[in-house]
Amino acid sequence: MSSSPQSSVLSTTLRSDPCGLLRRADVGRTVQLGGWVHRSRDLGGLVFIDLRDRTGLVQLAFGPAWCAADVQHLAAAVGVESVVLCEGEVVARETERVNPDMGTGEVEIRVTSLKIVGPAVTPALPVARGRGEKMPAEELRLRHRYLDLRRPELQENLVLRHRLLQVSRRYLTDHGYLELETPILTKPTPEGARDYLVPSRVHPGEFYALPQSPQIYKQLFMCCGFDRYFQIARCFRDEDLRADRQPEFTQIDIEASFIERPDIMTLAEGLLGVMWREAGHANVPAQFERMTYADAMENYGCDRPDLRYDLRLRDYSSVFAALDFAVTTNALASGARVRGVVIPGGAAWSRKQVDELEALAKGAGAGGLLRLRKADGAYDGPLAKFLTEDAKAALALNDGDLALFVAAADRVSSPALDRVRQECARRLELIDDSAERFLWVLDFPMFEQDPESGALAAVHHPFTAPNPEDMAAFPDEPARWRALAYDVVLNGTELGGGSIRTSDPATQSRMFGLLGIGDAEEQERRFGFLLEGLRAGAPPHGGIAFGFDRIAMLLSGAPSLRDVIAFPKTTAARSLFEGAPVSVPADDLAQLHIAVRDARPGSPRE
Amino acid sequence: MSSSPQSSVLSTTLRSDPCGLLRRADVGRTVQLGGWVHRSRDLGGLVFIDLRDRTGLVQLAFGPAWCAADVQHLAAAVGVESVVLCEGEVVARETERVNPDMGTGEVEIRVTSLKIVGPAVTPALPVARGRGEKMPAEELRLRHRYLDLRRPELQENLVLRHRLLQVSRRYLTDHGYLELETPILTKPTPEGARDYLVPSRVHPGEFYALPQSPQIYKQLFMCCGFDRYFQIARCFRDEDLRADRQPEFTQIDIEASFIERPDIMTLAEGLLGVMWREAGHANVPAQFERMTYADAMENYGCDRPDLRYDLRLRDYSSVFAALDFAVTTNALASGARVRGVVIPGGAAWSRKQVDELEALAKGAGAGGLLRLRKADGAYDGPLAKFLTEDAKAALALNDGDLALFVAAADRVSSPALDRVRQECARRLELIDDSAERFLWVLDFPMFEQDPESGALAAVHHPFTAPNPEDMAAFPDEPARWRALAYDVVLNGTELGGGSIRTSDPATQSRMFGLLGIGDAEEQERRFGFLLEGLRAGAPPHGGIAFGFDRIAMLLSGAPSLRDVIAFPKTTAARSLFEGAPVSVPADDLAQLHIAVRDARPGSPRE
Numbered sequence A, B: 001m002s003s004s005p006q007s008s009v010l011s012t013t014l015r016s017d018p019c020g021l022l023r024r025a026d027v028g029r030t031v032q033l034g035g036w037v038h039r040s041r042d043l044g045g046l047v048f049i050d051l052r053d054r055t056g057l058v059q060l061a062f063g064p065a066w067c068a069a070d071v072q073h074l075a076a077a078v079g080v081e082s083v084v085l086c087e088g089e090v091v092a093r094e095t096e097r098v099n100p101d102m103g104t105g106e107v108e109i110r111v112t113s114l115k116i117v118g119p120a121v122t123p124a125l126p127v128a129r130g131r132g133e134k135m136p137a138e139e140l141r142l143r144h145r146y147l148d149l150r151r152p153e154l155q156e157n158l159v160l161r162h163r164l165l166q167v168s169r170r171y172l173t174d175h176g177y178l179e180l181e182t183p184i185l186t187k188p189t190p191e192g193a194r195d196y197l198v199p200s201r202v203h204p205g206e207f208y209a210l211p212q213s214p215q216i217y218k219q220l221f222m223c224c225g226f227d228r229y230f231q232i233a234r235c236f237r238d239e240d241l242r243a244d245r246q247p248e249f250t251q252i253d254i255e256a257s258f259i260e261r262p263d264i265m266t267l268a269e270g271l272l273g274v275m276w277r278e279a280g281h282a283n284v285p286a287q288f289e290r291m292t293y294a295d296a297m298e299n300y301g302c303d304r305p306d307l308r309y310d311l312r313l314r315d316y317s318s319v320f321a322a323l324d325f326a327v328t329t330n331a332l333a334s335g336a337r338v339r340g341v342v343i344p345g346g347a348a349w350s351r352k353q354v355d356e357l358e359a360l361a362k363g364a365g366a367g368g369l370l371r372l373r374k375a376d377g378a379y380d381g382p383l384a385k386f387l388t389e390d391a392k393a394a395l396a397l398n399d400g401d402l403a404l405f406v407a408a409a410d411r412v413s414s415p416a417l418d419r420v421r422q423e424c425a426r427r428l429e430l431i432d433d434s435a436e437r438f439l440w441v442l443d444f445p446m447f448e449q450d451p452e453s454g455a456l457a458a459v460h461h462p463f464t465a466p467n468p469e470d471m472a473a474f475p476d477e478p479a480r481w482r483a484l485a486y487d488v489v490l491n492g493t494e495l496g497g498g499s500i501r502t503s504d505p506a507t508q509s510r511m512f513g514l515l516g517i518g519d520a521e522e523q524e525r526r527f528g529f530l531l532e533g534l535r536a537g538a539p540p541h542g543g544i545a546f547g548f549d550r551i552a553m554l555l556s557g558a559p560s561l562r563d564v565i566a567f568p569k570t571t572a573a574r575s576l577f578e579g580a581p582v583s584v585p586a587d588d589l590a591q592l593h594i595a596v597r598d599a600r601p602g603s604p605r606e
Helices: A007-008 A070-079 A138-143 A150-172 A217-224 A259-280 A293-300 A317-321 A324-335 A353-361 A389-395 A412-426 A468-473 A506-514 A520-537 A546-556 A586-590 B005-009 B068-076 B138-143 B152-174 B214-221 B262-278 B295-298 B316-323 B326-333 B351-363 B388-397 B410-427 B469-473 B506-515 B519-534 B546-556 B585-592
Strands: A031-044 A045-052 A056-062 A082-094 A106-117 A195-197 A206-208 A227-235 A248-257 A289-292 A313-316 A338-344 A370-375 A378-380 A402-408 A438-442 A447-449 A457-460 A486-490 A491-499 A540-546 A595-596 B030-042 B047-053 B056-062 B083-090 B107-118 B196-199 B206-209 B228-236 B248-257 B289-292 B313-314 B337-344 B371-376 B378-380 B401-408 B438-442 B447-449 B456-458 B485-490 B493-500 B543-547 B594-596
Touching: A007 A486, A031 A056, A031 A070, A031 A106, A031 A338, A045 A070, A045 A082, A056 A070, A070 A106, A106 B138, A138 B493, A150 A227, A150 B456, A195 B196, A206 A324, A217 A227, A217 A248, A217 A520, A248 A259, A248 A324, A248 A491, A248 A546, A248 B438, A259 A438, A259 A491, A259 A546, A289 A293, A293 A313, A293 A412, A313 A412, A317 A324, A317 A338, A317 A389, A324 A402, A338 A412, A353 A402, A353 A412, A370 B138, A402 A412, A402 B485, A438 A546, A486 A540, A491 A546, A506 A520, A506 A546, A540 A546, A540 B083, A546 B262, A595 B316, B005 B047, B030 B056, B030 B068, B047 B068, B056 B068, B056 B083, B056 B337, B068 B107, B083 B469, B152 B228, B152 B546, B214 B228, B214 B519, B214 B543, B248 B262, B248 B313, B248 B493, B248 B546, B262 B438, B262 B493, B262 B543, B262 B546, B295 B313, B295 B410, B313 B410, B316 B326, B316 B388, B326 B337, B326 B401, B351 B401, B351 B410, B401 B410, B485 B543, B493 B546, B506 B519, B543 B546, B585 B594
Parallel strands: A056 A106, A289 A438, B056 B107, B289 B438
Antiparallel strands: A031 A045, A031 A082, A045 A056, A082 A106, A195 A206, A227 A248, A248 A540, A313 A338, A338 A402, A370 A378, A370 A402, A438 A486, A447 A457, A486 A491, A491 A540, A595 B594, B030 B047, B030 B083, B047 B056, B083 B107, B196 B206, B228 B248, B248 B543, B313 B337, B337 B401, B371 B378, B371 B401, B438 B485, B447 B456, B485 B493, B493 B543
16 A cells, blocks of 8 residues: 655654545555644544644544553543654544545544653644634734644645745746855945844944845846846845835845846746746736836826726816816816726715725825716716816716816826725726736836925836936936836736846946935945946846745735744734844943944933 | 757847857857957957857957958957957867867857947956966955956856755755745844844844844744755854854755654755765765764764774773873873874874974873884884883884874863874875765764863753653763764765754753753743743654855865855955945934944943
8 A cells, every 4th residue: 555655755763654645545554643633522432633734634533442541541631732643553434424624534543552742731822723713813823923833824825935936946947047145244235224234243333234135246146247146035124114014025036147128027927927827826928918107107097007907097188178177277277187087886976985085095195086977867076067068078977987086296196096996996896806917017217306306216226227218318307217127017016026237337327426426436335346346347137026925925815924924023023922123131232342322312321 | 050958048139149058060050149258369360259158158250251340340459358249150160270178169150240238447357367377365356256256166166056056955845845934033042142133223222133043943843833844044153253154154954843863864865965966976875874973082083083084093091001101190090091093104204293293282282192103113202111012012003103192081182183183194195085975973962061160061052852861871960961963974074963852841941951041031031932832732853954055165176165155254254345344324323223332341432
């Protein structure tokens, strides 16, 4: 009687088989098992234990016909979550006792010997839960992570994560990418405000920084001629955490030489396809849809549109230009546009329901939301009496439609209408949960300009290459330059992004200058080691990085990043289980040549 | 004409082929290449460039018969290490011009167009070196790492490292191991004196620590039922660095449940075998030799003996007990032993040469080295006149032998004689460089006892399980307990080590107590999260960790760890290239609620 190959891989000195893989074909075998007592039932004459390991559950049976009284007593007494070793015979269950919900449901083990090797105290929270039983609060689960991680759901998430790691590396290796490791103890970066710093014991008063990403290192690998690099890299960002961020996170980091945008995009499509298929999603397109940033903002008000529903924004400026309606007329006169979205069926919503939408728009910065609805052939709303026949024709509303407009600068109307349309899609249940719409967003602007000061900031990062066509066409208007950047988006979530880099050191210096770092000495101090690499002869290169935690979360269907990270931190950057961070004796800090001080400058304390 | 599959994987929008893979079969093809100008020669009528990329070199040829004058001028002018793109036809070289030293030596490219895309300043150190040309000093190479990493030797090291990473993970995955990631921002550990600490911006006065190893996490994974864990983990140790240490290093970290020592040893033998074969070492034994710690110390004076040569230590106490020689008699009377090593041929060494050996022994703590040599049938040395016939017979020296003795406690004689025998093996060229002697060293003592205070310290770590036989036989003499630990050694170098862990929380508490952490509250504060995991039901488990950097160094034949790490630090823990660590403005530190202070306590400075 042979067991499955998987089973034999997992056999050890102490166990012949893992629990969850025993099948009818194993009947008659004597097996040694080890595992956790998931549940137990003492029926007087018989004792049953569901024994659990990573592979699943199997039922142990203890009865006087095959085991000694002391063994049965031990089985009746063992506490849940204790670890036992046992030996017994695999027997077939009678037909009416077969459990179709268990992989091992056709068999049980008639145990002849039992040893409790890891007795458990009463668990602080239950591992085995009945159907529909509520989960304990997350804080409690994080505090007792050693128990929460026993739940099959979390185990499956981490097993999937493991498989995604393996297929990703294999795919990249097969495509000629080298896994090259970069330092964790590195130099504080330009975006230093979010660096984690590490004091040096050996060099008093000096600090390393943990990397926010291996960006500069991967570009240097290209300058050195490694041609293709990847790393599944731990990155660190010290910032106030949003609900779904972690202070340390994992990214699949990729860079390649002698390439242009299509090379990286094709590679990324293949890599995501491999991961999605590994998770059982069969229908990933070979090529993803593409959209320019300008189109995404125009039609969806957002640079990562969820294409599972339509509800596009439109420009109604020309319609409103012909109306004698003060609010919009004034806005149009000041150079703004009137943009809006038409919600089929929205006319049926109550005033309160539409007020909620307006609150969302205001929360995103809009002054208000102009409403117009058409029901039973009639128009309703502040605008209704100003509508001309031409305007009605141009609006082309159907009965039951609700139209919502924002008259403002695009940078205001886009996020406002984006939030409105997202909420409407949810309300109207327009989102097909089973659909997966992958999308490339291209041609991001290189810079974002402060509307007041006119100062430029990099939309991606300072190493992204501007589109050379734009540099030639508008040499003195960098705010008009598009970047050779690309983001990949799935159903409104950004999976990753990257760009072609500036490989010419003079252009790179100019970019730093445009970003306000014009001083050559400061450039050298902050970016010298990249500039030195570029000056030594740099190939055309570019890359991409994917948020691996997020991908693992999406593919496991988990609600939070914390469900795909073994030992995560809370949104307050604390690990509740280990208990970090903690205060440290002043003597230990003295060894590091630092002292804790109050936030107020000038008042150190020991 | 088809190119190799490897070649097609590396083709991109900007190049049809990598440089180093073009062969005779490609003759007649028009190719687009990109690479670095390795060397160039202007022969007047013709210009030749050796173009380099990761795959090797290919010769570009520029001549008036096939290329325009401006292309040839550009080729003549381009500086070494510049990056170019070119197009041309692959042609066969005439027989007498074939270069057998180059993979591409049968062909050259008649270039028709050339573009300099990455002009290079004059390199600060040469990348292309003539045969026998000396390497620049390491400090210079580390300072200009972006150039040094262009050397094919370093590139090959990192490519091998990449391959070792891939085969290791594949092997472990195939054996049911899950790659599970553990935090880098974690809790300061018991061995806190060597922790790197990271101040928290969010939690004033509190610190994370970088992990010295994922030890506790991997044991928790076992308590949680993940069954088999691995991680190729970055670890950190803040200590004064020896010549061949790095502040951050990589280990292959492994842990498994329901196992005993043989399970881990078999797995480790398989894993090392896979890595060694990947590096082209075919003859790794399926099972490694085994030796107890006691035998290793007795016969080699060392717990990681190099078995490529013999020169064993022997106990000569009984011989010396019968001699009337004060030095040794006194030592023996005090309970010490007289141990020694016989060096065939050593009798020919000068007094100075033997003095050098004695200096080594003294450096290792011995009071001196007692010498005896036999040449031409006669004995020579301070001991000679005290030798009885029985003693001579027992010593059994051959003509030409030099015998060297240390009369002292084993903890003194072992390291002293170990250094002596290592030096003798080198002098006598007894070491077969091509031999690979893998060895398991087993049964380490659990504790090492301070000879003065009697205090115990863990030889491996506090989580290692003592041998239960010894605990039963000598319940009150923990200094006599052996540990269920194992080290794997190759040619005198430790590759890795591990142990079966204590899975019983009561035994673990007792171990902490023996190590001087008797206070229950202190145990909970320092190790609570492990103890909690064990109390929740722990399986028998154990594991091993391998020094991956060292393995990559051995298998690449590199002289230093710095040659298998892309961006290493110096022995002073500095990265010369990026420039880390660095001082940080006091304002930035204030954000982290810390200030730099002098080493003298009580005198903070801003």
